[in-house]
Structure formats: structure tokens, C-alpha cells
Amino acid sequence: MTKICGDAENFATSALRGFASIYRDIVQPVRGGVVRTTPGKRGKVALVVGGGSGHFPAFNGYVGEGFADAAVAGDVFASPSTQAILRIAREANLGGGVILGYGNYAGDVLNFSIAAERLRAEGIDTRMIATTDDIASAPASEENRRRGTAGDLPVFKIIGAAAEAGLSLDEVEAVGRRANAQTRSFGVAFDGCTLPGEREKLFHVPKGRLALGLGVHGEQGIDELDLMRPSELAAILCDRLLKEAPANAGSRITALLNGLGSTKYEELFVLWEAIIPHLENAGYTVIAPLAGEYITSLDMAGCSLTLTWLDEELEKFWRAPVNSAALKRDEMAGDYRASLPVLTEAPAVYMKSLTEAGRKGGRCVSSMMTRLSAALTEAEPALGQIDAHAGDGDHGQGMARGAAAAAKAARAAVEAGSGPSTVLAAAADAWADRAGGTSGALWGAGLFAFSTAFDDSAVPDAQSLSLGLRRAMEKITALGKAKKGDKTLMDALEPLVEGFEGGLRKGYSIAKAWTEAAEASTLAAEATKDLLPRLGRARTHGERSKGHPDAGAISMALCARVIAHELSEQAVK
Amino acid sequence: MTKICGDAENFATSALRGFASIYRDIVQPVRGGVVRTTPGKRGKVALVVGGGSGHFPAFNGYVGEGFADAAVAGDVFASPSTQAILRIAREANLGGGVILGYGNYAGDVLNFSIAAERLRAEGIDTRMIATTDDIASAPASEENRRRGTAGDLPVFKIIGAAAEAGLSLDEVEAVGRRANAQTRSFGVAFDGCTLPGEREKLFHVPKGRLALGLGVHGEQGIDELDLMRPSELAAILCDRLLKEAPANAGSRITALLNGLGSTKYEELFVLWEAIIPHLENAGYTVIAPLAGEYITSLDMAGCSLTLTWLDEELEKFWRAPVNSAALKRDEMAGDYRASLPVLTEAPAVYMKSLTEAGRKGGRCVSSMMTRLSAALTEAEPALGQIDAHAGDGDHGQGMARGAAAAAKAARAAVEAGSGPSTVLAAAADAWADRAGGTSGALWGAGLFAFSTAFDDSAVPDAQSLSLGLRRAMEKITALGKAKKGDKTLMDALEPLVEGFEGGLRKGYSIAKAWTEAAEASTLAAEATKDLLPRLGRARTHGERSKGHPDAGAISMALCARVIAHELSEQAVK
CATH class of the missing domain: 1.25.40.340 (DhaL domain)
Incomplete structure (x- = not known):
């Protein structure tokens, strides 16, 4: 339950102001969202991301150099308005065209589509990329019905890096579409979340059970099982994702193990320890993976694994430097393959007695x-x-x-x-x-x-x-x-x-x-x-x-x- | 409840291995902890921090350039062993002496003290700094009985920066003691946490209530109140801390609003929005504050506010660059005063009709x-x-x-x-x-x-x-x-x-x-x-x-x- 709330109708706005105060070196708030404090170069493609609030660091935390130019934040779990998107996209526009990035949810699709049309009418070339990484939300044959979840992070990060590198709008869009097409997520939920101001959870998972593929707003999942060991959970997550490997994809991937709020870091690290052998045994090289909270759902318990199959260009943009509240990394030029570390220890040396x-x-x-x-x-x-x-x-x-x-x-x-x-x-x-x-x-x-x-x-x-x-x-x-x-x-x-x-x-x-x-x-x-x-x-x-x-x-x-x-x-x- | 666990007795070790796999560019695991992947210069003072596991990013996440040289991780909520501290301090030693940093808990004091004595016997000059920032844990007159909580982050970060800057062991110790003496925390708990493998919470807070000063392992608090509005909670946190302002402290401070696990980012930002006017109205300038999860307690619900009164030297080290899993910042050379951002918006301009x-x-x-x-x-x-x-x-x-x-x-x-x-x-x-x-x-x-x-x-x-x-x-x-x-x-x-x-x-x-x-x-x-x-x-x-x-x-x-x-x-x- 949300314990620090105040007036529920002001929760999202208040959180946005507080966030912008803490991260004022990176973001500057405008009504309904944030833009970069230090804008990119004139002529650069601008990436504007957004969606409902309650998912921090999505989406405000994605703003910064090498990532998004601006984010639009709706009310908790509600799409931002057309007007907010318009206002912030106009502000973020650098003359190189705009990419609108959002998860594939009906409300977001509606508002971002209207905004895109208006922006184009104003002479701003605008493209839309709706993430569709959640393989549990629709079968592979209906990819355009799939929801966007934690795949937002790698897809938008790669788009942001491509834009920062000076690629044209057509090129950035192509990179973004490829990143989305090569990204798959699968998640499990252990318990639901509670909306600010409410006393009851928005949805539940029975105690001792886990729900496969349950959406971050409680959208119906595909199965329910007993809680299981990390190795078993790792097997389910990896098997489902690897079965859907994109055609002709190579053997280099990145991975994001995402916690939804109440599933904590140590649990994610324990699960990651069980995941990495699966990926390696399947012949994959895992480049610069992440485990942590990158898109949450208030205090929901659960996690998801996201894999992005990398070609040379996608890997370059995944490794590119980024400076945002959600992710801050320098250029990753070296060898960033993940593998399980070996705990080495110098053998004990005992002195021999002389007598x-x-x-x-x-x-x-x-x-x-x-x-x-x-x-x-x-x-x-x-x-x-x-x-x-x-x-x-x-x-x-x-x-x-x-x-x-x-x-x-x-x-x-x-x-x-x-x-x-x-x-x-x-x-x-x-x-x-x-x-x-x-x-x-x-x-x-x-x-x-x-x-x-x-x-x-x-x-x-x-x-x-x-x-x-x-x-x-x-x-x-x-x-x-x-x-x-x-x-x-x-x-x-x-x-x-x-x-x-x-x-x-x-x-x-x-x-x-x-x-x-x-x-x-x-x-x-x-x-x-x-x-x-x-x-x-x-x-x-x-x-x-x-x-x-x-x-x-x-x-x-x-x-x-x-x-x-x-x-x-x-x-x- | 911990939903991803496996064998409870291996939880801490498994989490450590998973963490080290993800952050292998920053840390390298040794049995019982981690050391920096790229060690500091020969002759530099080495900072070795540690305590029980279950508090990520404390303490493994504090390791990195400009912060700790190594961290020792005990079992969940248990002090690391003397031997683990010894082993890792020997590994981290660069010839400039060692500072052992830990929270003031009986088990940690015991093990770190024995280790310090052994290190000194081996010819490694070793100093101990136990953080005592939690003002709820003992009266001001008995400061050495106070526990260390989220103050760990600013105190250890400042020590790490001083060591990185090449200060001598005596100087680094003096900076660290001053940082600890000028750091105060006060926390509230909304609910307890559950140890890995257990079904029942380790401790509870009644529904609809909050416990003032409750420790992160369930140590007794000082009062219990009904849940309140963010503005009221902000007033309590700020008033308690400001009442204990160190003598002769200036008007420049930094602040850390820390979430314990299930109290999420948006809630922290909402509370921060209510905190900042209190600090400003009291005449303080808040430099580069933080709000997020910097020392958790598994899935405990609650938060704490930490203030560190900064003199010129402490501010310099607080602003110094740092590269760790918990905190990654470049040199903060500019104006990093926090304040509430104003949401500006261009006024609408409507075209006048000609007829x-x-x-x-x-x-x-x-x-x-x-x-x-x-x-x-x-x-x-x-x-x-x-x-x-x-x-x-x-x-x-x-x-x-x-x-x-x-x-x-x-x-x-x-x-x-x-x-x-x-x-x-x-x-x-x-x-x-x-x-x-x-x-x-x-x-x-x-x-x-x-x-x-x-x-x-x-x-x-x-x-x-x-x-x-x-x-x-x-x-x-x-x-x-x-x-x-x-x-x-x-x-x-x-x-x-x-x-x-x-x-x-x-x-x-x-x-x-x-x-x-x-x-x-x-x-x-x-x-x-x-x-x-x-x-x-x-x-x-x-x-x-x-x-x-x-x-x-x-x-x-x-x-x-x-x-x-x-x-x-x-x-x-």
C-alpha cells in the first residue's frame, strides 16, 4: 500500500516535482513531464517517451544524454493527454524530427497517435515506436497486440544512443524498430500493487503462488503456479524467451532482469545467478546486462527477464554512454560479457616446525x-x-x-x-x-x-x-x-x-x-x-x-x- | 516476503555472486565480499566497509572509485566474521593503511574490532569508524550507543573521496570522524520485513500506523502514530533532525531520503517535495541531495531522512566523482542546490480575427x-x-x-x-x-x-x-x-x-x-x-x-x- 500519498489526484504531479528537484542536473520539469536540462545539438532527432506514472524510473528517469530528450507522465497508470505529449514534444524538438516512444497500451496508442498527427500538421516530422516486447500478452502471430513492458529500457536506450550519435530520423527509426523487433520479455508476478489513496490492492496473486505473464497493471496472465526455486524460475523465464529467438538473430544478447517494486535487489541477484548459466549453455554471450528496478509498478511484487538480440549496430548503441536517473554508464568499450564470477582465494600456507x-x-x-x-x-x-x-x-x-x-x-x-x-x-x-x-x-x-x-x-x-x-x-x-x-x-x-x-x-x-x-x-x-x-x-x-x-x-x-x-x-x- | 530464495543459508552468497556478475566492471568477488576491479593507487588509504547482507546497495554496492575499496558481507542481518573482514582488508590494503567502516551494532563492533587488532599485529595501520547517525536509537548524551543507518552512505562516500584524493590515514580518519559527527538520521517504518526462507515477518507495524525510529532489523522504536500526510511526516522528520543540529555547524547541508524496500520512488519524491521547503525555511542550502534506495532492509516499508552538515572540506568530498553500483556521479562542480522546480509554461497566444x-x-x-x-x-x-x-x-x-x-x-x-x-x-x-x-x-x-x-x-x-x-x-x-x-x-x-x-x-x-x-x-x-x-x-x-x-x-x-x-x-x- 502507498503510505506516503497526500491527495491522490496530485500524487503523480507531486512525485514529478520531487524527482525534478533531486535530479535537477539532468532534468527540468515542464507541465506534465520533464525535458533535458542540457538539450542535445540542434538538428538531432528528439526522443520523447512516456506513459502512465507509477512506473519509476519509467519514464521520467529515462531522460538524459544518450537516452530520451523528454518524458511525458500521465496520471498513475493512465496515459498522458494528447496535449501534454504535444506540449513536451514541441519543447523537445531540435529540428531533426521527433520519435515518440511508448508501450503498446490502448490509451497510450490513442494519445500518442493524435499527438503525432498534430505534430506532423505543425511541420514536425514525427515517428511512433510502440514497444511490444511482452511475449505473454499475445501470441507471436499477433505481435502488434503485445504490450510493452521492461523492453522499454533497452529499446529506448538504443534509440536514444542512435539519436545522440547524429543518425537521421529515418535511420533512428529503423534502429528503433529493429531493437523492438529483437526484444522479448517474460514476467512473473508474486503480488499486486495498490493505487495511491486506495486501501485495497488493485489485484492479487494468491499467497504461495506466482502468476506467469500477469501485466503490470493487473492485465490477465497465462498461468499460475506454486512458488518455486530460483533455478526452476530461471528455467521458465529463459526457455520461454529463447523459444522465441528472432529469426537469423546472432548469439550476442543483452539481458535485463527487472524488479517490479517489492521484489528486492538480493532476490534479483539470486535469480540472476540461476539465469546466467541457462543463457550461456544456450550458446549466448551476454553483453553488459542489468539487474535492478528499471520499470516498476508501485509496490507490486514480481520480476521479468528481457532479452535483446544484438547485431553490431544495436550492440554499439547499447554500449554507448548514458546519463539518466535510471541508468548512468560511461562508454563500455571493453569486454562486458557477463558470466558467473569464480570466488578465488589464496590457499593457506602454514609454516613448518623445525623440530x-x-x-x-x-x-x-x-x-x-x-x-x-x-x-x-x-x-x-x-x-x-x-x-x-x-x-x-x-x-x-x-x-x-x-x-x-x-x-x-x-x-x-x-x-x-x-x-x-x-x-x-x-x-x-x-x-x-x-x-x-x-x-x-x-x-x-x-x-x-x-x-x-x-x-x-x-x-x-x-x-x-x-x-x-x-x-x-x-x-x-x-x-x-x-x-x-x-x-x-x-x-x-x-x-x-x-x-x-x-x-x-x-x-x-x-x-x-x-x-x-x-x-x-x-x-x-x-x-x-x-x-x-x-x-x-x-x-x-x-x-x-x-x-x-x-x-x-x-x-x-x-x-x-x-x-x-x-x-x-x-x-x- | 522473499519470493526468490532457494536455500536460505546460501541466499547471501548467491546474491553476492549475482551482484558481482552484473557489476563486474566495478567489483570482483572474493569469499565473503567484493573488492574493486580496478584498485586504487599504491599507498592510498583503503576503505573497507561491511555489515550484514539484506541491505543492498549497502554494502557491496558502495564499492568503487571514489567510495569503498572493498566490502565484507555477512549473512542476512548478521555481522561478517572476523576472518572475512581480515581476508578482505588484507586484499584491499594498498600500503596506506586501512579504515574499517561499519554501523554501530554489537556484532559488527565485535568482529571489526578483532579484525582491526589482527591487522595491526600484521603491521597494517588500521582505524575504525562506526557510524552513529540514528538519533532515535539513543539520546544525544549517549552518542556512542546510537546505531548507524542510512548515514553510512554520506559518511563512507566522504571517506572514500578523501582517500581517493590522496589524504593520509590520519587525515582521512579525521574527515570520517567529522562526517559521522555531523550526520543525523531519523526514520519511520510502515511495515516489517521477512527473512529469506521465512513465512512470517520478522516484525510488524500495525496497519494504518507508522513507527517512529524503528530499527531496520526491528529494533525498538520510540513512538507509534497514525499514518499521516506527507507534509506532516516531513515536519516530524525535519524538526527532529534540525533540533539536533551540530554545534557551530554552518548552513550548508546535504540530505538523503532513503527508502527501505517497499516504499517506492514516487512516494519518496512526494515526501521530498514536502521536505525541501522545511529545510529552506530553516535557512539551509541543500547541496546535491539524494532520494532513492541506498540502504534497504529486504522488503521493509519505511523511509528515513539523513542530513549531513557540510563544511568546505566535507562538501568537496561529497561532490567528488564516484563510480559504484549504489551511486554514480561525475564531479559536481556547478551549482547543485536543491529547490523545488517551478513548472513554467509559455502563455498561450491566440490569433486575433480580422473581422x-x-x-x-x-x-x-x-x-x-x-x-x-x-x-x-x-x-x-x-x-x-x-x-x-x-x-x-x-x-x-x-x-x-x-x-x-x-x-x-x-x-x-x-x-x-x-x-x-x-x-x-x-x-x-x-x-x-x-x-x-x-x-x-x-x-x-x-x-x-x-x-x-x-x-x-x-x-x-x-x-x-x-x-x-x-x-x-x-x-x-x-x-x-x-x-x-x-x-x-x-x-x-x-x-x-x-x-x-x-x-x-x-x-x-x-x-x-x-x-x-x-x-x-x-x-x-x-x-x-x-x-x-x-x-x-x-x-x-x-x-x-x-x-x-x-x-x-x-x-x-x-x-x-x-x-x-x-x-x-x-x-x-
Whole structure:
């Protein structure tokens, strides 16, 4: 629904004034439309486009150098009047004749035709090009009944570039007719739009469904299907269009994936990712494509794919520079083929330890990480359930994902012969990269701080373990700002650190000191069920977590126990 | 709701790949983000921005010359990982130090802080700028608790321009901190958004209400009000922001009116029209403002206004050229003050008749038009009711509006001393301009064709009236494609034309011939109740019009009777 409206009958005019204020370097308003602020050369063919309002950037946004000389804006979804077209075409005329460009709708055809006749009577040579790109609106045998939709953009852009290049009226018209004849669109709608001032949608698409070929003003479509995956939708759009490839058309095309208003950029990019392989597999080279909002229909949800088959001349004009609100590009002289980018990444390089002891230490750390990963994967559902009481239930998933990545990275470092510091740092970074969320960042930073206490040429000893553990806690405290009692992982980490240090002071072995500390950590983690969270997102749902322990503390204690078990085994071996 | 999604967990990555395919001349994807395709000069300060996905064009769309060197994209609404930030900042580093720019959200602060520390440890001088422009998110006394929203765009754009200009890291940081300190945003939400893969909205705003200061992820707002007029909304946005003008700030500002996704361009332009007088009345000069979608939140409905107070240096960097997906502008060297454009129009110039007879004829025509206007204004509700059975009920309104404009134009032409052809042509053009719809275009074209039969130096005679009437009918037939029996105005027009011609042939006076023809026209108009429409929009609602006459035929017959009455009176005088 239109939420910012005012008097509905002034909506289109008010929008035009606001638009012209923002883009005053490009357009100048006249009653009923806009003309270029800096007109083209005398004698140039003038392109005047237009149609109903409510489709921004069509049509006012198409005005500018290398595109239209003027645009005529009717009321919302209504053709501009004959008089408005006349007035603005007279203003735009540079002595080289006028091309009137508009979509093939009855009201527009009527008004632009009357205006063309009047202009000719006034001695202005005037040609009309009505776009007919929407293949869903009539069969191929009745092309002149087809509506014009997003094909407006490539067709008018190409005409505008041809006019800017100084071609004669006959030549520009011929280029325009060819561009229109080689342009096809096919669209789907997910939901209708609401006219300014109205409370009800002008038309609907049932929830969970999509309408094939539904017009941007609600004109009847050709079929209705369930919502589908991007790959399936891409296949439908591409197959329908490619089946109607113009005869003798070459293998170079451009594509426009257009959003109608509420279907957002990210969705269009996701769909584009699925479209490009279809076009490439069909043998096409896609030149300088577009994905975005180029002709909308208020807040309608839906999108369309437009293909224009390019010959050498059409490609030249498609690539020509343009400076309008809708599209601003420099000359595209280079290689503008679209294809799916490959996400390259430099492979990790791990330093090799110079000593056998160091390499042994690295293997110990890696073995720990593998154990942690196995234990956290097993505990994932249980941790998720605990987390759901206070957070969004993804703690188990994040921990399992982080630990798995850490174990994998640690093994890779071990294979490179790294020592314990390098192995743990690699594991820490992988954990931070994959776990996600606050706890992922804290675990990654904590483990990395831990790694700085190790010596790559030695097996970690009691001293370095104790120092590492403390450094990890200090880092997590500094970053997380949590203290003991805040119902966070700190409630389990502090008893672990202090227990381990205390055990060592009592002369315990590493395994014994750690095992006792892990037990204290576990008790403390369970005791968090009597606390209320005081920090972060969980705070707002604090009440809900009453009587349940903190998932972060529980997973911390679990890791402490796993390590205790591993230390005991390693000591035995 | 997100309708094009696929696997929700891959949504952000897939969108990133699609985006990079479309904008491959500007960006190159790396895992977790994008870097510039053509990197800046060695030694330049590198700006790395980032945050959660779902806010396009933030943040990937901010990458390009004169703006950011790289962007890091987290999952939807989630901070990017420390590792992703690290990886991409290393890639973007040009040896001049790195600025990390992000909105002030806990997750982003955590990850960017850890990354900054790691980068510094690697010898890369790194500074952090967290935007804090959202004045609704915390009181002015706690500025460091404020969230970053659409202020990201001006702040990062200014930083990017300063870096591109070759300023040192210290200098760029200082410019950035000043830009952030001088930037304020205030937003309203009309409805929430839906996360990819979810069926329910993440948060709601009650229907017919707006939430002041609601965050783009649904963070709590400060108040809720009924939907209001654009002028009221503009007042709230401007008043809140201007109250917080930075101390010692000058009178030059820039403004960004940002749409969140479903609040469309036309609505933003309508609101902008209401905003600009507020800023100007407060004594501000607004430099190169923007209105559009610069940071969205999936399909959320709402908008925000951002003001940046400009000193000389900030203005220079705001005006500097930029080439990114979100914003592409050349150097703005001229006068880019925003103001509301005035819609100028050349005043109509009407030719004066050379004879008294011609001027008398002009007055006759004008008098007719005034009568028609009065009659159609009176008949407006009745015509509207008839039209509602088949059309959208606006026929009466269009006819009344068209006739009133025609009468006014005719009087102006009479005042200039014009003859009947000029007066009727002026009336015809005004009718076409103001009536709207198909009938407005047809009436305008018909009356204009009628006017060509008159001689500007003579009072219209039987001959010219008969010829004009036929020309009008032929024109309307050619344009409207309707025949008698199609349930259109043709059903009333044809009996009028043929009746008038027949009466003249029988030797009747003009008044008598027209009066009898008007009676025939009226009977025929009423008889259209037994017809079904065969053309145009009405066809689809044909069944609904059963038993009701056609509004176009009824209004045509009404006009015929009014003219008959006027002709009889004039003949008497």
C-alpha cells in the first residue's frame, strides 16, 4: 500500500516535482513531464517517451544524454493527454524530427497517435515506436497486440544512443524498430500493487503462488503456479524467451532482469545467478546486462527477464554512454560479457616446525580439535534446545560448524608439518570464519590468543597451557564485556582457568589439574540456570531463560571435559 | 516476503555472486565480499566497509572509485566474521593503511574490532569508524550507543573521496570522524520485513500506523502514530533532525531520503517535495541531495531522512566523482542546490480575427462551451453512476473537468479577439489536456477536427457546422475504432450527425435541424441500455452494464441538447 500519498489526484504531479528537484542536473520539469536540462545539438532527432506514472524510473528517469530528450507522465497508470505529449514534444524538438516512444497500451496508442498527427500538421516530422516486447500478452502471430513492458529500457536506450550519435530520423527509426523487433520479455508476478489513496490492492496473486505473464497493471496472465526455486524460475523465464529467438538473430544478447517494486535487489541477484548459466549453455554471450528496478509498478511484487538480440549496430548503441536517473554508464568499450564470477582465494600456507617436538605438539592440538568437533556435533541438538530458551537456538549449530572447520584447518596445518602455535592459530581462524555469531567471534579470538602462548618448536607444557588459557580468557573478557554472573560462557571459563592454575600450583599433573578444573567448570555451567542474562540479545528474552542454564557456558564446559579426557589419554600413551 | 530464495543459508552468497556478475566492471568477488576491479593507487588509504547482507546497495554496492575499496558481507542481518573482514582488508590494503567502516551494532563492533587488532599485529595501520547517525536509537548524551543507518552512505562516500584524493590515514580518519559527527538520521517504518526462507515477518507495524525510529532489523522504536500526510511526516522528520543540529555547524547541508524496500520512488519524491521547503525555511542550502534506495532492509516499508552538515572540506568530498553500483556521479562542480522546480509554461497566444463577424463567431463558440461546462458539471454525479456499471465511474468527472477547461480556454481566446476556429481549437486542446482517459482524448481530437471546418473571419454557418460535425465523427471513428452498436458515444454521435445533415437537406434552420438531431441522439443514447460493449476496458465488465445505457453516449446526447438549446436562443436574439 502507498503510505506516503497526500491527495491522490496530485500524487503523480507531486512525485514529478520531487524527482525534478533531486535530479535537477539532468532534468527540468515542464507541465506534465520533464525535458533535458542540457538539450542535445540542434538538428538531432528528439526522443520523447512516456506513459502512465507509477512506473519509476519509467519514464521520467529515462531522460538524459544518450537516452530520451523528454518524458511525458500521465496520471498513475493512465496515459498522458494528447496535449501534454504535444506540449513536451514541441519543447523537445531540435529540428531533426521527433520519435515518440511508448508501450503498446490502448490509451497510450490513442494519445500518442493524435499527438503525432498534430505534430506532423505543425511541420514536425514525427515517428511512433510502440514497444511490444511482452511475449505473454499475445501470441507471436499477433505481435502488434503485445504490450510493452521492461523492453522499454533497452529499446529506448538504443534509440536514444542512435539519436545522440547524429543518425537521421529515418535511420533512428529503423534502429528503433529493429531493437523492438529483437526484444522479448517474460514476467512473473508474486503480488499486486495498490493505487495511491486506495486501501485495497488493485489485484492479487494468491499467497504461495506466482502468476506467469500477469501485466503490470493487473492485465490477465497465462498461468499460475506454486512458488518455486530460483533455478526452476530461471528455467521458465529463459526457455520461454529463447523459444522465441528472432529469426537469423546472432548469439550476442543483452539481458535485463527487472524488479517490479517489492521484489528486492538480493532476490534479483539470486535469480540472476540461476539465469546466467541457462543463457550461456544456450550458446549466448551476454553483453553488459542489468539487474535492478528499471520499470516498476508501485509496490507490486514480481520480476521479468528481457532479452535483446544484438547485431553490431544495436550492440554499439547499447554500449554507448548514458546519463539518466535510471541508468548512468560511461562508454563500455571493453569486454562486458557477463558470466558467473569464480570466488578465488589464496590457499593457506602454514609454516613448518623445525623440530620433531614441535610437529608432535601440532599433532596433539589437531587431535584435540578433532575430538572437540566430534563432541560438539553430537551435542548440537541439545545445545540448540538450551539456547532456544534465551537466544535464537543456533548456538549448537554455530559451535559444531566452527569446530568442524577448526579441526579441518588443524589437520591441514599438521600435514604441512606445523607446530602447536600455528596449528591452533589456523584452527582459531577457521572457527571464527565459519561458526558465525557473537560466540563464533569470541571463540575464534580466544583460541587465537591461546595460540600465542605456544612455541612452535615444542610440545605445549603446563606453563604454556596455563598462559594460553589465561590469555584466551582475557581476550574474551575484553571483547565480550561479560563478567562472571552475567550468564555467559564466562561463568564456565573462569572456573576452568582458575581451577587449572590452582591445580598446577598444588603440583598436579596437567591431566589431573585440567580434569578437576573441567569438573568445576561443569558445575558452574549448570548453576547458570539460576542466573538472569545481563548482556547482549539474550537480555531482552531473559525471563524466558529462567531455570535453564546458558548454552554458551554449557558448551564451554563440554569442551573442557573433552580436552580433559584427551589429556588423560595422551598422558597414558 | 522473499519470493526468490532457494536455500536460505546460501541466499547471501548467491546474491553476492549475482551482484558481482552484473557489476563486474566495478567489483570482483572474493569469499565473503567484493573488492574493486580496478584498485586504487599504491599507498592510498583503503576503505573497507561491511555489515550484514539484506541491505543492498549497502554494502557491496558502495564499492568503487571514489567510495569503498572493498566490502565484507555477512549473512542476512548478521555481522561478517572476523576472518572475512581480515581476508578482505588484507586484499584491499594498498600500503596506506586501512579504515574499517561499519554501523554501530554489537556484532559488527565485535568482529571489526578483532579484525582491526589482527591487522595491526600484521603491521597494517588500521582505524575504525562506526557510524552513529540514528538519533532515535539513543539520546544525544549517549552518542556512542546510537546505531548507524542510512548515514553510512554520506559518511563512507566522504571517506572514500578523501582517500581517493590522496589524504593520509590520519587525515582521512579525521574527515570520517567529522562526517559521522555531523550526520543525523531519523526514520519511520510502515511495515516489517521477512527473512529469506521465512513465512512470517520478522516484525510488524500495525496497519494504518507508522513507527517512529524503528530499527531496520526491528529494533525498538520510540513512538507509534497514525499514518499521516506527507507534509506532516516531513515536519516530524525535519524538526527532529534540525533540533539536533551540530554545534557551530554552518548552513550548508546535504540530505538523503532513503527508502527501505517497499516504499517506492514516487512516494519518496512526494515526501521530498514536502521536505525541501522545511529545510529552506530553516535557512539551509541543500547541496546535491539524494532520494532513492541506498540502504534497504529486504522488503521493509519505511523511509528515513539523513542530513549531513557540510563544511568546505566535507562538501568537496561529497561532490567528488564516484563510480559504484549504489551511486554514480561525475564531479559536481556547478551549482547543485536543491529547490523545488517551478513548472513554467509559455502563455498561450491566440490569433486575433480580422473581422467583427469572426470575433462574433468566436463569442458564439465560447458561449456554447460555457453552457456545456455548466451542464456537464451538473450532470457529473449522474454520469458517474451510469459509468460505474461498466467502467470505473470517472466519466462524469472527466467530462466536467474537460468542459470546464475548454470553456476557460475559449474565453481566453475570445478576449484575444479570436475567431470561431481558433476559439474551438483552443477549447479542444484544453479539453484533451484536462479531461483524461480515452473519452477525453476522443473529445479533444473530435472538437479539434470540428474547428478545422470553421473560418476565423466569419460566423459559423450551416455548411461549416455540418462539415465540422462530420469531421469530428470521422476523427473519432478513426481513433476510437468503434462503430454504431458497440455501446459507445458513437451510438449517440452518428444520429446527431446524420440527423443534422438530413434536417439541413430538408431546408430546416440550423436550430431546428440540430434540435431534431439532438432528440434522435438522445433516444439512441438511451437505447444503448440494450447493447453490450464490444471494445475497450468496458468489454471485460460488459455483463455488469446490462440494462444500463452507455455513459459516453448519454453525455454526448446531453451535449447535443445543450447546444440545441443555445442555438435556438441565439437564433432568437
